[in-house]
Amino acid sequence: MNSIFNTVGTISLITGIFALLLTIANRTIGNYGKVDITINKDKIYTVDGGDTLLSSLIENKVFIPSACGGKGSCGYCKVKIIEGGGPVLPTELGYLTDSDIKENIRLSCQCKVKENIKIEIPEEFLDVKEYLSSVEFIKDLTPSIKHLKLKLSSDEEINFKPGQYVQLKAPKYKGNNEEVFRAYSIVSSPYDKKHIELAIGYVPEGICTTYVHNFLKVKDKAVFNGPYGDFYYHDNQREMIFVAVGTGMAPIVSILHHLRENNISRKATFYFGARNVEDLFFLDEMKSFEENLYDFKFIPCLSRANEEDGWNGEKGRVTNVLEKYLDNIDNIEAYLCGSPVMIDSVVKILKDKGLPEELIYYDKFE
C-alpha cells in the first residue's frame, strides 16, 4: 500500500512542481498581450501574441497554402513581411531563395507574432474559402467529359478571376476509402457568383472523376474550395491566342464569358484540339461567342477525324494548325491549357517564333 502512495505522490509532486513553474512562466514570460496583424495595409486582425503567423491567420480564417500543416517542411506558406517578425530563422533558410530573403519573404509557420506585424499576401488568398454546394445539373458533353453545375448555398458567393480553378472534394464511396481534393478549372462566367460550372473528363480509376462520372447525381451535396491559380485573364490590348485540348477548354470558356460581359474589344483566336467529332463540345457556345464577341474565331482541329463524319474543318494536331495560321506574333499573348505534352510543344513553337516567355500563360492539367 505504502509503495503505491509513495510512487503516486512522488510523481505527482514532481509533475506538479514543473506544472506550476510552467504556468507561472506562461503567464509572465510567455505573455505577449494583444497584437495586431495588418494584411495588405487595410485589414487588421487583433490576435493573442506568441503564436506562429500561420496559426494566427488560420484562426482568423485567412488560409495560406500549407501542405505540411506548419511543421516547416514543405515551404509553401511563404508570406511577405513588411514590418515586425524579427530576423530570418535557421529553420526557414532551407526554403528561402536569396531573392526571398532580400524581399523579406518568410515562412509563416516559423515566424512568430510577438509584436504588431504588417504582411502582404496575394489578394486571392483572402478569397479562398470552402464552399458547400448542391448539384444543379450533370450531363454529358462528350462520351468522356461531364458538365457539372454546382449551386452555392444561399448565403455564399464566390469571387474568382476567369481562368482560375477550384478543388472539388471526392468523399469516400464504395471502392474508395479516402477523401481527396482534385483541381478543376471553372467553366462558367465570373459574374455568376452563385454558381460554378466544371468540365470533368473521365480518368480510368481516377478517384474524383469516378465519383463525378458514376456517383454524383442532381441535388447531391458537393464540397469544393478555392479559387486558386495564377492562370487567368490579363487585361491589356494584345491580341489573344488560346490553345486548348480536351477539358483544357474550361478556363478559356470562362475568359470568353468575361470578354463578352465586359464588351472587351480584343481580337481572339481559339485553337482547340480533339481526336474526332465525338470529342468536340460547347460548339453552340463557341458559335454564339463568334457572333457576339468583337473579333473571335474558333478553330477546332481533329487529329483522327473519321471518314464517315464528313469533317471538313482542320485536320492534324493542334500544334500543326497553330503553325499554319500564326504568322505574326507582334502584339499577341497566348493562353494555353491542357496536357503538359501539348503545352510544352506549343510553348516551343511560340518561343521559336519569337514570342517572349512572359506573354505565354499556361495551365498544365496533370
Added chain:
Amino acid sequence: MEINPIVILFASIFTNNIILTNFLGMCSFIAVSNEIKTSLGLGQAVTFVLTFTTVINYFIYNEVLVRLNLEYLRFIVFIITIAAFVQLVEMIVERYLPSLYYALGIFLPLITVNCAILGVSLFMVIRQYNLIQSVLFGLGSGLGWTLAIVAMAGIRKKLKNANVPKGLEGAGITIIVTGLMSLAFIGFSGIVQIQ
C-alpha cells in the same frame, strides 16, 4: 567505477558518439541535416539541453528516487524533467535573449523528445557515473551529436551535386551515409572503456 571524467568527455564525442554508435536522436538528425548553419544551431541546442538535463536528472535520481527506493520510476520522471526544462528554457530565451533564440531557441521544441537526451540520462544511471562524470558525459554527448550532424550536413551539401538514384534521394541516402559514418566511428570504440 573510477574513469577519468576527461576520458568520458572525449569518448562520448568520438569513440562512443551517441548517434553513431547508439543510434539515438536519429529523427532530428535526418530531418535537419540539410543545412550546415541550421545543423550547428540544433547541435548547440542539443548540447545545452543535454548538459543541463543530465545534471538535473542526476540530482532528481540520486536525491529523490534513490532515497525513496523508487529507481524504477526514472523513465517517466526523466521524460517529465526534460520536457518541462526544455519548455521553460525556450520561454526564457525567446523573451529575454532574442539573438540566442534566433540562433538556437527555435530548435528547442524539436528536441523535447529527442531520444539522445533521454538516452544520456539513462546511461548515466546504468553506468553509475558520479556528478562530474555525468556533466562531462552530457556535454560530450552533445558535442558528439553536433559533430555528427554538422559532418552529415557537409556531406549532404556535396551529395546535392551527386547522381543519387531517385528512390534513395533525401532520407534514404542520408541513412546509408549515416551507416558508413558510424562504421568509421565504431572502428575506434574499443580504444577506451567508459563503463
